[in-house]
Amino acid sequence: xxxxxxxxxxxxxxxxxxxxxxxxxxxxxxxxxxxxxxxxxxxxxxxxxxxxxxxxxxxxxxxxxxxxxxxxxxxxxxxxxxxxxxxxxxxxxxxxxxxxxxxxxxxxxxxxxxxxxxxxxxxxxxxxxxxxxxxxxxxxxxxxxxxxxxxxxxxxxxxxxxxxxxxxxxxxxxxxxxxxxxxxxxxxxxxxxxxxxxxxxxxxxxxxxxxxxxxxxxxxxxxxxxxxxxxxxxxxxxxxxxxxxxxxxxxxxxxxxxxxxxxxxxxxxxxxxxxxxxxxxxxxxxxxxxxxxxxxxxxxxxxxxxxxxxxxxxxxxxxxxxxxxxxxxxxxxxxxxxxxxxxxxxxxxxxxxxxxxxxxxxxxxxxxxxxxxxxxxxxxxxxxxxxxxxxxxxxxxxxxxxxxxxxxxxxxxxxxxxxxxxxxxxxxxxxxxx
Numbered sequence: 001x002x003x004x005x006x007x008x009x010x011x012x013x014x015x016x017x018x019x020x021x022x023x024x025x026x027x028x029x030x031x032x033x034x035x036x037x038x039x040x041x042x043x044x045x046x047x048x049x050x051x052x053x054x055x056x057x058x059x060x061x062x063x064x065x066x067x068x069x070x071x072x073x074x075x076x077x078x079x080x081x082x083x084x085x086x087x088x089x090x091x092x093x094x095x096x097x098x099x100x101x102x103x104x105x106x107x108x109x110x111x112x113x114x115x116x117x118x119x120x121x122x123x124x125x126x127x128x129x130x131x132x133x134x135x136x137x138x139x140x141x142x143x144x145x146x147x148x149x150x151x152x153x154x155x156x157x158x159x160x161x162x163x164x165x166x167x168x169x170x171x172x173x174x175x176x177x178x179x180x181x182x183x184x185x186x187x188x189x190x191x192x193x194x195x196x197x198x199x200x201x202x203x204x205x206x207x208x209x210x211x212x213x214x215x216x217x218x219x220x221x222x223x224x225x226x227x228x229x230x231x232x233x234x235x236x237x238x239x240x241x242x243x244x245x246x247x248x249x250x251x252x253x254x255x256x257x258x259x260x261x262x263x264x265x266x267x268x269x270x271x272x273x274x275x276x277x278x279x280x281x282x283x284x285x286x287x288x289x290x291x292x293x294x295x296x297x298x299x300x301x302x303x304x305x306x307x308x309x310x311x312x313x314x315x316x317x318x319x320x321x322x323x324x325x326x327x328x329x330x331x332x333x334x335x336x337x338x339x340x341x342x343x344x345x346x347x348x349x350x351x352x353x354x355x356x357x358x359x360x361x362x363x364x365x366x367x368x369x370x371x372x373x374x375x376x377x378x379x380x381x382x383x384x385x386x387x388x389x390x391x392x393x394x395x396x397x398x399x400x401x402x403x404x405x406x407x408x409x410x411x412x413x414x415x416x417x418x419x420x421x422x423x424x425x426x427x428x429x430x431x432x433x434x
Contacts, residue, residue: 011149016140016198020081023194024133025156027088030187032164034095037172037180038115039254040276045108050255054399056116057250060123061392065385067127072381073217075132076374077205080139081198087129088195092188094121099181130384135376138368139200144302147365151298154361158291158353162284169280203374221378224371230307230433231367235386237425241314243390244417247398248321252410253279255402260332261342268339278342282349289353297361302369306362307434311426313355318419320355324348325411333408366434 011017039053046052074083098118102111141149171180207213225232261267262275273281303309324344331341371379401410425431 011141011145011152014141016200017149019194019198020136020140021152021156023191026187026194027191028160029164030184032160033168033171033180034184036165036168037177040172040258041177042112042115043254043258045111048258050251050402051399054251054395056119057395058392059116060119061388061395063120064123064127065388067124068131068381068384069218071128071131072221072378073214074128075135075377076217077209079202080132080136081195083132084129085192085195087125088188088192090125091122092185092192094118095181095188096185099178099185103178131377131381134380138373138376143369146368147302147361148298150361150364151294154294154357155291158287158294162287162291165280165283169277172276173274217378221375221382224375225379225382230430233428233430234307234434235383237421237428237431238387239389240421241418242387243394244414244421246391247394247410248414250395251398251402252407253282256407260338264338268342282345285346285349286353289350290357293354293357294361297357302365303362305434306366307431310359310363311422311431313359314422315426317352317355318422320348320351321415321418325415328411329408
């Protein structure tokens with residue numbers, strides 16, 4: 001029998017998908033609010049110390065990387081939905097406890113320590129959560145609807161970029177940080193409740209989980225990925241692409257907002273946009289363009305191969321980064337026009353949202369289709385480790401560059417590295433096979 005068309009039945013008719021989708025929507029709204037608030041609050045209580053902000057990001061990223069292989073083993077052995085709701089309850093509890101401690105100890109130094117501790121614990125839990133979450137869709141969604149499901153998840157991410165970040169900017173200005181953090185903890189708890197009702201057939205391995213079997217499972221995952229040469233080439237390229245690109249979003253933009261924009265005598269729309277809301281505006285444009293792109297992809301048939309197109313699209317992002325670097329140096333560093341750079345930044349954000357969606361959705365769908373379901377959590381964890389492996393180092397390095405050399409140096413460093421990594425992927429023969 002011929003497989004039904006993508007358009008024949010909407011994936012939202014699947015009860016399990018609805019539960020996963022709306023649970024993720026609530027928890028990731030909390031994550032957006034928390035990430036926004038922490039980025040600016042750490043800069044606020046440390047006197048715009050970019051190095052400490054980078055150190056926070058690095059420690060959180062390193063802990064997540066350490067926990068992710070464990071999450072991959074657990075995700076292929078136990079019920080993925082159960083892992084997800086337990087982790088969401090834990091993350092909610094950590095943030096609510098951190099809020100209570102911050103209310104008890106009111107000094108900036110104490111708040112810094114509490115936020116670092118909460119970030120480390122929360123990211124350890126996320127390292128367990130992510131492989132299970134990333135491998136669940138093929139178990140609850142038919143293969144011919146995976147691109148539609150991934151597209152709707154991209155729509156969700158776009159909505160969070162549009163509404164979540166704007167809401168975060170408004171709430172950060174209007175509410176105390178304690179109220180905001182408590183709301184985030186509640187979001188995670190609500191998500192956990194939704195995930196408790198997910199049902200699917202789970203066939204765990206018969207052998208018991210021990211240290212020996214866990215190490216064996218990890219080794220099995222690495223051997224599986226090693227045999228997939230095309231996937232291995234792609235992962236190697238993405239490792240360096242994330243190393244050079246992640247500091248732009250995580251380090252540069254918050255620092256740019258808290259220094260260049262906040263300290264300027266005037267800036268575009270300063271009558272009603274606070275500096276933090278300018279950050280929200282940039283994220284809003286990324287979200288809007290991503291939303292439109294994801295909706296378009298949700299109506300299209302799945303591509304058989306996407307490796308070459310992925311490389312071309314990454315080269316476009318690299319070219320965009322070079323343009324942004326030149327724009328910042330000329331317009332901001334040389335004092336020509338902060339407002340002109342804000343306009344350029346917004347235009348670049350809109351284009352970036354479109355390109356990233358056209359990279360992520362087909363690529364995630366292809367990986368879900370090509371990897372065996374009983375190994376998907378382990379493979380997902382390895383891909384996560386590989387893609388994020390150098391990000392903690394890049395966060396610390398970016399913070400040091402910002403603190404000592406400034407934004408132009410960081411942008412130039414990121415642009416050159418990103419262009420080199422994208423071009424290497426473009427001319428890699430194995431990557432074209434994906």
